[in-house]
Amino acid sequence: MKFFVDSASIDEIREAKALGVLAGVTTNPSLVAKEGVSFHDRLKEITAEVDGSVSAEVISEDAEGMLKEAEELAVIAPNITIKVPMTLEGLKAVKSLSEKHIKTNVTLIFSANQALLAARAGATYVSPFLGRLDDIGHNGIDLIAQISNIFNIHDIHTEIIAASIRHPMHVTEAAANGAHIATVPLKVLKSLVKHPLTDQGIEKFLADWNQQK
Numbered sequence: 001m002k003f004f005v006d007s008a009s010i011d012e013i014r015e016a017k018a019l020g021v022l023a024g025v026t027t028n029p030s031l032v033a034k035e036g037v038s039f040h041d042r043l044k045e046i047t048a049e050v051d052g053s054v055s056a057e058v059i060s061e062d063a064e065g066m067l068k069e070a071e072e073l074a075v076i077a078p079n080i081t082i083k084v085p086m087t088l089e090g091l092k093a094v095k096s097l098s099e100k101h102i103k104t105n106v107t108l109i110f111s112a113n114q115a116l117l118a119a120r121a122g123a124t125y126v127s128p129f130l131g132r133l134d135d136i137g138h139n140g141i142d143l144i145a146q147i148s149n150i151f152n153i154h155d156i157h158t159e160i161i162a163a164s165i166r167h168p169m170h171v172t173e174a175a176a177n178g179a180h181i182a183t184v185p186l187k188v189l190k191s192l193v194k195h196p197l198t199d200q201g202i203e204k205f206l207a208d209w210n211q212q213k
């Protein structure tokens with residue numbers, strides 16, 4: 001499983017990149033709004049920084065509007081992926097974009113049927129939202145496992161991005177259940193490094209080293 005960072009903050013993206021594990025970036029309208037900057041300018045900065053896929057979400061609700069936005073976003077850089085919501089209009093837009101060989105990430109996936117439809121419309125990625133499912137008493141990881149199983153049975157090559165990741169166990173379980181990618185907030189990415197026994201081990205090694213004669 002690869003790591004994307006879920007952020008529109010250029011500082012956070014640079015920090016994640018410096019860790020050496022960054023394969024891509026996902027943004028969404030809420031993350032961009034928090035930044036208070038021009039969306040297109042920020043995408044230029046991000047795509048100049050990161051070689052992998054950079055998801056940029058459309059906000060139109062009709063396929064025609066989505067396609068118009070997608071055209072404007074896709075010219076920013078070759079690694080832009082158009083993030084499209086899981087709706088009937090979104091599916092139409094994904095089909096059309098896939099015919100033009102423009103990469104798509106179908107977002108707000110909460111069921112296996114939605115993932116299957118998105119894949120059949122030609123989506124490059126599907127993004128099931130783990131945390132938001134857990135929030136309403138469902139099991140987000142079960143959804144990842146179900147989608148992974150269906151994609152394997154039917155030889156579907158759409159990649160699964162585990163999204164709405166809230167804590168380290170989401171990451172481990174997404175990897176163990178077949179997600180190709182986890183898109184994680186920087187805070188969660190950094191927390192994956194931490195283990196109390198690692199900290200204790202370093203402390204003991206340093207104490208022993210400093211006591212040598």
Ligand code: E4P
Pocket residue numbers: 006026027028107127129131132163164165183
């Ligand atoms: C993914 O592409 C989304 O931007 C993101 O993971 C949503 O996470 P949230 O549910 O924490 O807002």
